[in-house]
Amino acid sequence: MSQRTDSPTPAADPSDPDDGHLPGLRGEWLSGIVLARSGPLATAFLAIVALLAAVLVPFGGWTPWAVVPLLVIGLLISIWLVRFVPARTAPRWSAPAVLAIAAGHGVWAALTHAEHVILRRDAGSYALYSQWIATRHSLPIPSSLESFGGAAALADPGFRLSSPAYYQVEHGVTSADIVPQFLLGAPAVYSLGWWTAGWHGLLILPAVCSALALLGFAGLVTRLLGARWAVLATASLALIQPVLHAARSTYSEPIALLFVSVAAALLCDAVRAGNPVRHAAFLVRGVHGSNDPHAARLLGLAAGLAFGLACLFRVDGLREVSLLLPVAAVLALSRHPAARTLVGGVLGGTAVAVIPAVWLSRPxxxxxxxxxxxxxxxxxxxxLGSWAVVAVARRRENTTSALYTRLTTAEWHRRWPWVLGGLVALIGVVLASRPLWMITRQSPTDPGSRVVAVLQADQGLPVDGGRTYAEHSLNWISWYTGPVMLVAAWLAFAVLAATTARWWLNSRARHATTSTTGRTVGVPVWLGPAVIAFGSVLLTLYRPGITPDHPWADRRMVPVVIPALVVAATATAAWVSRRALRRWPAPALVAVVAASVVVMVLPPWLATQPVAGQRTEQGQIAAAEKVCAHLGPRDVVVALDDRAANEWPQVVRGLCDRPASSVRVTDIHDLEAVATAVKPIVARIVEAGNTPVLLAATPEGETVIETLGLEADPVVDVMSQEDQRYLTRVPDGEAELPVRVWLADATRVN
Structure with a gap:
């Protein structure tokens, strides 16, 4: 690999000629402002929403009359803050194109949104969580234990208040609360939709957030590769099925994608602002600067806060926070003014996010x-390692060790880029080949193992519930992006690794000069996003940490992995196109651009097309409302079978406003055991002056009701739909999901 510092490489020439730089042309500046500031504006506003919720929800203050005025003030503050985000000119058509793509994606997702409100998966949990705080304004969820006979109910081994994603938290032996799973941030945002239009407003707000995330993503690509390439990358990401799937349901991933994209974009701005103005002494491809230390510090603080506050919405945000610390160490070693504020921002933002997580989501x-x-x-x-490296390097900055001298000779200047780039390429080969030589497993006692075993039996696979199929994680992504995009992306990662090694060696060689003058050594604007993206991609692909039930498992790739691979593949396309522009005839350039569009857009569209118009979980809102309509003001619900206990307790509490519990039994077919468990629960409810109502969601539960001598009233019989469920292939359609409910007045149970 050549030692020339100005040789072009994929993604090493971000925001070069594509940004226009046409001062005085209003359209170009307006386009640049939209691309640069729309994502940060949305991020700042949603961060304010989550922070307000963290303060108000624990004390019952999450009410429209209190929150809406504060959000108006928060929006004005956000608009004022984003004025400090630097904007550069861009082709006047680029921002309208990105806006059209984001709006089309959002409208598409909204029109095909799921109605997942009967709790079967995480989306149902988020939806019910959002509905609860929108209508009850506080947490935790009261158990209404007095309706079940008081503290005596807690001593009953057959009685439980908990259900999937809703934990029973006991306070001694006399009281208990119900605590929802997950972090507060996403439900707080989605609860605003309930105040606007009830269930439908709540369920389409993820689509709005996903559209905003695409704007933030486009701003990042604009900073890295230029506005023209941002249009192609945004179109590709908008079409990829896991991104659309997350936007159709109440998941936290769309908001997480927004925060990570904007945080990385602000990091680019911070690095650029603190770099010296580009001139011959610091001519490194991809190193741009405006020599504004004050702006660099402010932008570094903003980037750190965005990375840290992402943890209000997603625990996995700690991974990007951790990977940011070595980046800050590199900035510190380069004497970049953003280093300190970046660390302060990320530690402060993370600390703020940890407080509501521990307070409200400890179970x-x-x-x-x-x-x-x-x-x-x-x-x-x-x-600690980053801090130690910086501390040691600062002590020795005026000395040169023998090892460093050896590693920075002309020979090693040639070797290190090849070594590092080759290592990254080898990692890609290892990840892609894992299915040939590895089988990954987890504990067979894990709840996800039971789900996997059932799916394996249904799909004719060898039953081995402990399998996680994590060795196929790269293949999961290729289902939706195509293999060519993956290869192009990994090629960009390998070349970026080599370019990083070359830049580091060259910057150390210049360090002696800059240390005497106090000037900053220029840092590539892509360095931080590249390190964080590659580290997060590698860790997620190595261990996805999710039940391999597709398409739901693929949402784990939405916040970082898929966007990072799209940017990297676009970088390769940009490099090839610029090379064609400089060295090849015009027909070759046209062919390269056309091929880039085909590779980036056609495979995602082909993978998404079979499910492009599907709507899942339809009819569930109406089903829940029917159940509520059959419950009286003194009714107390007891769920009988496993499906009823999993799906309905929080629906009854949140939507029907009635107390709910379930019976803990090991075998619903053991009628004597079920009757033994049900009778004392029913007796205590009657003694408390309430009407016990048994709820069954399966024919087995209906049989229990009839065996107890009661009349089962069929309240709901709806054929809904859900996504197909596969372990080893891409889902491409729907599966039927029957929703049936029987209710019975259990006052006469003896």
Whole structure:
């Protein structure tokens, strides 16, 4: 590899001629402002929403009359803050094109949104969580224990208040609360939709957030590759099925994608602002600067806060926080003014996000401790290691060690880029080949193992519930992007690694000169996003940490992995196109651009097209409303069978406003055991002056009701739909999902 510092490489020439630089042309400046500031504006506003919720929800203050005026003030503050985000000129058509793509994606997702309100998966949990705080304004969820006979109910081994994603938290032996799973940020945002238009407003707000995330993503690509390439990258991301799937349901991934994209974009701005003005002494391809230390510090603080506050919405945000710390160490070693504020922002933002997580979601954090503790430990190790490297380097900055002298000779200047680039390429080969030589497993006692075993039996696969299929993680992405895009993306990662090694060696060689003058050594604007993206991609692909039930498992790739691969593949296309522009005839350039469009757009569209118009979980809102209509003001619901206990308790509490619990039994077919468990629960409800109502969601539950001598009233019989469920192939259609409910007045149970 050549030692020339100005040789072009994929993604090493970000925001070069594509940004226009046509001062005085209003259209170009307006286009640049939209691309640069729309994402940060949305991020700032949603961060304010989540922070307000963290303050108000625990004290019952999440009410429209209190929140809406504060959000108006928050929006004005956000508009004022984004004035400090630098904007550059862009082709006047680029911003309208990106806006059209984002709007089309959002409208498409809204028109095909799911109605997942009967709790079967995480989307249902988020929807019911959002509905609860929108209508009850506070957390935790009261257990209404007095309706079940008071503290005596807690001592009954057959009685439970908990259900999937809703934990029973006891306070001694006399009281209990119900705590929802997940973090507060996304439900707080989606609850605004309920205030606007009830269930329909709540369920389409993820589509709006996904459209905003595309704007933030376009702003990042504009900074890295230029506005023209941002249009292609945004179109590709908008078409990829996991992104659309997450936008159709109440997941946190669309908001996480927005925060990560904008945080990376602000990091680019911070690096650019603190770099010296580009001139011959610092001519490194991809190193741009405006020599404004004050702006660099402010933008570094903003970038750090965005990375840290992303943890209000998603625990996995700690991974990007951890990976940011070595980037800050590189900035510190380069004497970049943004280094300190970047660290301060990310630590402060993370600390703020941890408070509501521990306060309101502690049971959830406990259930994921096996993944959370290594993640936190890794962050601590990276942070302390980065600090130690900077401290040692600062002490020795006026000395040169023999090892450093050896590693920076002309020979090693040639070797290190090849070594590092080759290592990244080898990692890609290892990840792609894992299915040939590896089978990944988890504990067979994990709840996800039981789900996997059932799916394996249904799909004719060898039954081995402990399998996670994580060795196929790269293949999961290729289902939606195509293999060519993956190869192009990994090629960009490898070349970026080599370019990073070359830049580092050259910057160290210049360090002696700059240390005497106090000038900053220029840092490539793409360095931070590249390091964070590659590290996050590698860790996620190595261990997705999710039940391999597709398409739901693929949302794990939405916040970072898929966007990072799209940007990297676009970088390769940009490099080839610029090379064609400079060296090849015009027909070759046209062919290269056309091929880039085909590779980036056609495979995502072909993968999405079979499910482009599908709507899942339709009829569930009406089903829930029918159940509520059959419940009286003194009714107290007891769910009988497993499906009823999983799906209906929080629906009854949140939408029907009635107390709900379930019966804990090991075998619904053991009628004597079920009757033994039900009778004392019913007796205590009657003694409390209420009407016990048994709820069944399966024929087995209906049989229990009839065996108890009661009349089962069929309240709901709806054929809904859900996505196909596959372990080893891409889903391309729907599966029937029957929703049936029987209710019975259990006052006469003896």
């Amino acid at each position: 959830y954090l406990g259930t994921i401790s096996a993944s959370l503790i290594p993640l936190v430990a890794g962050g601590v190790v990276l942070g």
